[in-house]
Amino acid sequence: xxxxxxxxxxxxxxxxxxxxxxxxxxxxxxxxxxxxxxxxxxxxxxxxxxxxxxxxxxxxxxxxxxxxxxxxxxxxxxxxxxxxxxxxxxxxxxxxxxxxxxxxxxxxxxxxxxxxxxxxxxxxxxxxxxxxxxxxxxxxxxxxxxxxxxxxxxxxxxxxxxxxxxxxxxxxxxxxxxxxxxxxxxxxxxxxxxxxxxxxxxxxxxxxxxxxxxxxxxxxxxxxxxxxxxxxxxxxxxxxxxxxxxxxxxxxxxxxxxxxxxxxxxxxxxxxxxxxxxxxxxxxxxxxx
Amino acid sequence: xxxxxxxxxxxxxxxxxxxxxxxxxxxxxxxxxxxxxxxxxxxxxxxxxxxxxxxxxxxxxxxxxxxxxxxxxxxxxxxxxxxxxxxxxxxxxxxxxxxxxxxxxxxxxxxxxxxxxxxxxxxxxxxxxxxxxxxxxxxxxxxxxxxxxxxxxxxxxxxxxxxxxxxxxxxxxxxxxxxxxxxxxxxxxxxxxxxxxxxxxxxxxxxxxxxxxxxxxxxxxxxxxxxxxxxxxxxxxxxxxxxxxxxxxxxxxxxxxxxxxxxxxxxxxxxxxxxxxxxxxxxxxxxxxxxxxxxxxxxxxxxxxxxxxxxxxxxxxxxxxxxxxxxxxxx
Ligand SMILES: Cc1ncc(C[n+]2csc(CCOP(=O)(O)OP(=O)(O)O)c2C)c(N)n1
Ligand SMILES: [Mg+2]
Numbered sequence: 001x002x003x004x005x006x007x008x009x010x011x012x013x014x015x016x017x018x019x020x021x022x023x024x025x026x027x028x029x030x031x032x033x034x035x036x037x038x039x040x041x042x043x044x045x046x047x048x049x050x051x052x053x054x055x056x057x058x059x060x061x062x063x064x065x066x067x068x069x070x071x072x073x074x075x076x077x078x079x080x081x082x083x084x085x086x087x088x089x090x091x092x093x094x095x096x097x098x099x100x101x102x103x104x105x106x107x108x109x110x111x112x113x114x115x116x117x118x119x120x121x122x123x124x125x126x127x128x129x130x131x132x133x134x135x136x137x138x139x140x141x142x143x144x145x146x147x148x149x150x151x152x153x154x155x156x157x158x159x160x161x162x163x164x165x166x167x168x169x170x171x172x173x174x175x176x177x178x179x180x181x182x183x184x185x186x187x188x189x190x191x192x193x194x195x196x197x198x199x200x201x202x203x204x205x206x207x208x209x210x211x212x213x214x215x216x217x218x219x220x221x222x223x224x225x226x227x228x229x230x231x232x233x234x235x236x237x238x239x240x241x242x243x244x245x246x247x248x249x250x251x252x253x254x255x256x257x258x259x260x261x262x263x264x265x266x267x268x269x270x271x272x273x274x275x276x277x278x279x280x281x282x283x284x285x286x287x288x289x
Numbered sequence: 290x291x292x293x294x295x296x297x298x299x300x301x302x303x304x305x306x307x308x309x310x311x312x313x314x315x316x317x318x319x320x321x322x323x324x325x326x327x328x329x330x331x332x333x334x335x336x337x338x339x340x341x342x343x344x345x346x347x348x349x350x351x352x353x354x355x356x357x358x359x360x361x362x363x364x365x366x367x368x369x370x371x372x373x374x375x376x377x378x379x380x381x382x383x384x385x386x387x388x389x390x391x392x393x394x395x396x397x398x399x400x401x402x403x404x405x406x407x408x409x410x411x412x413x414x415x416x417x418x419x420x421x422x423x424x425x426x427x428x429x430x431x432x433x434x435x436x437x438x439x440x441x442x443x444x445x446x447x448x449x450x451x452x453x454x455x456x457x458x459x460x461x462x463x464x465x466x467x468x469x470x471x472x473x474x475x476x477x478x479x480x481x482x483x484x485x486x487x488x489x490x491x492x493x494x495x496x497x498x499x500x501x502x503x504x505x506x507x508x509x510x511x512x513x514x515x516x517x518x519x520x521x522x523x524x525x526x527x528x529x530x531x532x533x534x535x536x537x538x539x540x541x542x543x544x545x546x547x548x549x550x551x552x553x554x555x556x557x558x559x560x561x562x563x564x565x566x567x568x569x570x571x572x573x574x575x576x577x578x579x580x581x582x583x584x585x586x587x588x589x590x591x592x593x594x595x596x597x598x599x600x601x602x603x604x605x606x607x608x609x610x611x612x613x614x615x616x617x618x619x620x
Contacts, residue, residue, distance in 0.1 A: 073422065102591060105421065106418045120422070188357070
């Protein structure tokens with residue numbers, strides 16, 4: 001079990017809530033973009049950037065940092081929001097999302113924002129890049145490297161052959177320094193994943209390809225942190241953390257609906273969502289009331 | 290003057306001209322093609338609604354196949370179905386199909402000569418806020434370099450409908466390029482359409498001093514330029530090139546002969562695009578000064594359609610400047 005104190009868990013949960021608030025604010029200002037995936041991954045991004053990752057916002061090009069590849073680039077509002085809250089750039093810059101001249105392109109672009117490890121948006125190409133990073137890391141650091149390569153992927157992009165080519169190869173290479181996390185939210189654009197292109201049993205598939213698989217509730221801070229701790233301790237295999245998440249998590253109206261994959265909230269929906277988030281789902285009074 | 294024979298929308302120069310996304314015409318055309326021929330089938334890669342295949346999918350659920358986010362599988366499965374006599378239409382965003390699956394299209398569709406219709410929606414930088422990763426500005430080059438591939442780039446939703454219906458019947462591999470955003474309706478139901486035929490859309494009363502060859506949504510902007518320059522006494526003829534391949538060389542050469550100067554206009558990289566196809570023809574048969582409107586060896590970025598079209602020098606101002614500079618180059 002993790003050594004996270006109750007106090008630390010509370011802090012992380014509040015941090016995730018602030019990240020969700022920023023996601024809504026930036027999407028409504030942008031007038032286009034993705035809502036479901038970013039809200040669903042806010043807890044995992046928070047755990048990574050505020051507890052798990054070896055990184056330094058003051059030295060983004062620090063060579064010893066862990067690497068994080070975001071393969072499903074369309075969820076970048078959560079990535080940008082987390083990076084801003086972690087201190088990489090001002091939170092108010094989030095409101096430039098998707099606008100002409102912004103560093104916060106509709107999908108992450110290294111030319112505009114060099115702190116992202118790779119450009120993404122076209123699905124299915126992230127895991128292979130992470131495999132490449134992990135192989136290079138092992139060449140330079142040997143098998144006892146404590147620099148980890150994190151690959152964030154979605155369930156929908158497991159339709160892509162490119163993803164499975166990487167899965168096959170990581171198993172062959174026994175990449176212990178590769179920790180992949182799948183946003184298992186069961187939605188893609190045209191509907192629920194099991195209707196569009198069934199993935200189950202995705203756990204058995206990864207195991208058959210010689211990966212170590214851990215399944216977690218992707219909204220439980222302790223489970224997220226524990227899973228990564230366990231993953232780091234397993235030496236002979238690449239690791240896949242299947243994170244069961246609720247698309248749209250945090251805003252009841254948006255939860256579990258694939259219709260929220262690729263549209264932003266309008267002004268009224270955003271006001272409703274912000275109220276829900278600022279009051280922690282009605283548990284406290286909002287200072288904005 | 291707007292060409293009489295083309296029977297265009299007479300409101301094209303009005304501020305409140307009707308607008309519609311070009312992809313919408315594809316959706317309507319596919320439904321008509323599906324009703325006319327039961328061999329027509331449709332496959333999509335998790336973008337059924339936004340590529341407008343949903344109309345067909347609802348009407349013919351048994352002839353619609355969802356392949357998920359898997360563009361390589363999309364075109365290779367379609368090739369197999371074509372081998373059994375089907376006429377498959379496959380849709381995704383142009384960046385992913387034919388962007389991601391180019392070699393599969395080459396070997397299994399054009400090399401095999403299978404009549405698969407590849408529908409690349411959301412082409413061009415006008416797709417806007419999604420940013421450079423989603424802005425296909427290389428697809429014309431990718432497709433026109435392939436032997437046997439017919440490349441269609443309709444200028445509005447009505448022409449897209451006709452192009453779709455024609456593609457269902459022509460028996461060859463086809464690439465159909467579509468745009469996402471609403472753009473002006475230029476043609477009417479009565480405007481003639483034939484694969485392989487370019488059409489004069491705007492002809493000055495006197496002999497043309499410059500000929501514009503335009504394709505896709507930018508045809509509307511080219512017409513605006515010809516219209517406003519005619520008021521300033523510069524005679525510009527505009528040809529709509531809806532079929533980029535096979536190129537209507539007769540129309541291109543006639544225009545070059547008359548005007549002695551050409552401007553090509555496309556929402557695509559200059560390298561390898563429609564302008565290059567025109568230049569290949571002119572360089573061989575009738576070397577003519579030419580200016581190219583298109584993207585100059587850059588990637589796109591986030592922004593609105595209008596911001597990006599002007600930033601990358603494809604708006605009316607840029608077209609007008611190109612017309613003036615090619616005029617200077619005339620002997
Ligand atoms: C190669 C490629 N094909 C198609 C798309 C269009 N697209 C963007 S997101 C998406 C759905 C993918 O499902 P998932 O990543 O699980 O989405 P989410 O759970 O965030 O809704 C698709 C098809 C793309 N970005 N890249
Ligand atoms: Mg998903």
